[in-house]
Amino acid sequence: MSISPSWVDTHCHLDAPELLANLPLILAEASQKGVQAILLPSVQASDFDHVKEIAHQYSKQIPGLVYTLGIHPLYIQKAKESDLQVLQEAIEANLEDPRFVGIGEIGLDYFVEGLDPQRQAFFFQGQLDLAQQYQLPVVLHVRRSQDAILKALRQRTKDRLSFSRDSWI
Numbered sequence: 001m002s003i004s005p006s007w008v009d010t011h012c013h014l015d016a017p018e019l020l021a022n023l024p025l026i027l028a029e030a031s032q033k034g035v036q037a038i039l040l041p042s043v044q045a046s047d048f049d050h051v052k053e054i055a056h057q058y059s060k061q062i063p064g065l066v067y068t069l070g071i072h073p074l075y076i077q078k079a080k081e082s083d084l085q086v087l088q089e090a091i092e093a094n095l096e097d098p099r100f101v102g103i104g105e106i107g108l109d110y111f112v113e114g115l116d117p118q119r120q121a122f123f124f125q126g127q128l129d130l131a132q133q134y135q136l137p138v139v140l141h142v143r144r145s146q147d148a149i150l151k152a153l154r155q156r157t158k159d160r161l162s163f164s165r166d167s168w169i
């Protein structure tokens with residue numbers, strides 16, 4: 001007896017225009033090959049409804065098809081600061097949705113030229129704030145930015161640890 005393998009794709013932008021036209025075929029083939037779960041991260045506020053729709057629409061083919069909501073560092077140039085508010089509203093609207101599993105894709109990209117590091121930091125920190133506020137995991141985009149990302153995460157871990165320590169005193 002042979003046991004067929006099952007696979008988890010931890011990061012796939014199924015809503016990318018180059019995949020979208022063939023999505024039914026791609027997901028049918030993935031299902032046939034044993035892909036049980038796919039995490040679909042969003043990259044900009046205007047896509048939030050779409051990634052949710054894809055995750056629900058193809059859940060029969062891929063039972064573990066889940067999504068995250070977030071603003072990707074490569075999309076922050078055209079993002080509006082008010083998109084953080086849009087994200088917060090989307091988080092609240094989807095907290096009960098079992099297919100909504102976190103904040104992403106967020107991060108810092110110091111590899112691509114021409115991205116404003118301060119603007120990247122604004123959106124990254126703002127989205128980490130929301131992740132902490134709602135106790136959600138994050139999907140990170142890290143390119144030549146590992147030191148800055150680790151610093152931001154350590155800072156928050158320290159804050160949380162000191163908060164719990166204080167709360168025990």
Ligand SMILES: [Zn+2]
Pocket residue numbers: 011013041105141
């Ligand atoms: Zn990605």
